[in-house]
Amino acid sequence: MLSLYPEIEPYQTHSFARETLTDGTQHQIYVEECGNPDGIPVLFLHGGPGSGCRPQHRRYFNPEKYRIVLFDQRGCGRSTPSGELRNNTTDFLIADMEFIRQQLNISTWVLFGGSWGSTLALCYAREYKDKVSHMILRGTFLGRKKDVDWVYAAGGASTLFPEAWHQLVMDLSETDRERPLSTYFSHLTSGDENVQLAAAKRLDLWESTIVTLRDHEFIVNDDDTPGPLAHSRIQLHYALNDCFIAPKPILNDIDELRHIPTSIIHGRYDIVCPVQQSWELTQLWPEAALIILPLAGHAAGEPALVDALVRQTNLIVEVTK
Template sequence: MPASPLYPATAPRHSFALEVGHGHVLQVDDCGAADGICAVVLHGGPGSGGSPLLRRFFDPERFRVVAIDQRGAGRSRPRGATAHNRTADLLDDLQRVREHLGIARWLVVGGSWGATLALAHALHTPQAVAGLLLRAVFVPRADTIAAFFQDPAGRAPDAWARFAALAPAHERHDMLGFLARSLQADAADGGARQRQLALAWWHWERALGGATGAADSPDGSALDALVDRYRVQSHYLRHACWLDRPPLLDRLAALPRVPTLLLHARDDRICPPQAAQDVQARIAHSRLHWVATGGHDPAAPAMAAAMVAALDGYARTARFDGAIP
């Protein structure tokens, strides 16, 4: 394992745009070894877009990593679009990308919402999945979603008060609904109000995640991208990601019996650890490994080391049986 512990950043071997219908064009990066173990890495959000960081968990000499910006996210176009953008569309897109690249099966690696999408993909197309590595899994339940936006446990009361102050008093009981409506509305003021809301959401997410120290607030094009990200995210969360009928947890017993590992930080306040326990309990062949610290940050040293160790072990044995720090 490299000392970093991440592998060095490498440029994709091939990047391309793939039209998937209704005006959506996906951005896809094909990275690593052309003859390596095929893996697809699924970013979080929904709507966050990919990051080179997510590829650095993989040994580029042993893995062929396919990184996809999901509909409306990252470099896919049109960014921030919510029409024809539901979980079922993303599942169809995964099949299109895999067939376009001529990949029969791949290891599916996802974090947060990406872990949720990985589970849905394995249920939708089980024959395509060789294994599942799920970091900080998110379960789209009404109580979990409400807890993120309403802070009933008082985890960061001052920060939540500042966040909620942007909504009219009569809408503060439903911050998600308020944000979704506001971010979807026509930007009559040139988008200034939407940028204000996105920035407030960003500050609230940082506070809930336990971020410490000063950080430069996004502005300019970065803030515009944040508006688009949260537009997609609120669209998905408002509909429980279309995974509640029947609930995703109730379907997990039907997952293919492939190597399945969950990694979750005990101090994650974005995706509560209980979610990982609930998922693992419903997948008899799965393994859950707790990471002591790091919250929801994929780059936290303990989580990064666990991800690299898990993937190095899979590269050696096609299983997740090895030791993980």
């Protein structure tokens, strides 16, 4: 079974200024490049929305063969302002991706994304289909209201983890318990920092609980930093707005993607993004290869998922020799 490549550090980092907001602040997008500057360009797309990139995300790719580009999406990770919601929609993120490609003088690149990262890859590819050489997607998330509700409304993942769902909604009104998104978002954007942080921690605990079926101990982040708060604010901002893609459903645009060699990796027991989403996608797009892993969940770090993802990045190296 394959594992991640060894740890590496960026050979170059960037902070790209984007448009100025009404109060004079600017979105600054953190970008890093790792591996071989002359290698196959690949863009890693993190999940969330709101998560940000981490050092292990560099390690799915052979650093001798790939020019590995990672960026923290608006308001995430090392991009600033942290947790900023203004000018933060899917279209803005797609524009940032294309801006990064141009700034780095990349003609075409591989897109590698899981969960929300897969959504963003698909949305970018249908707009810039001639700029994408391959895609590797994990745990497809189609961004529809029903996909959001599976995670954040009663009757979905809550039926598999009722005790964890109870912890999330127990202090809410009976009405709000059915779909607690609006109430939690109001807490995350309130003027009381204690209320904001408490809401972020409860959401973090729920999401950590359902992300994998492997035995583990769930630990809530006790660090009073903007990280978990920014993540939750951005995630619910997108969730409450149908991920800003409702007018252009992904499944309506498969013909724009059909020519792009694509592999889709999905854990059979993915609770966050049920495998049905990848199945629906490939029923309309049979040219894409769907690989269902029988003993995997959602978390990209699960051994079976790591093995499958690294095999796919290695395969692209082989076919592009």
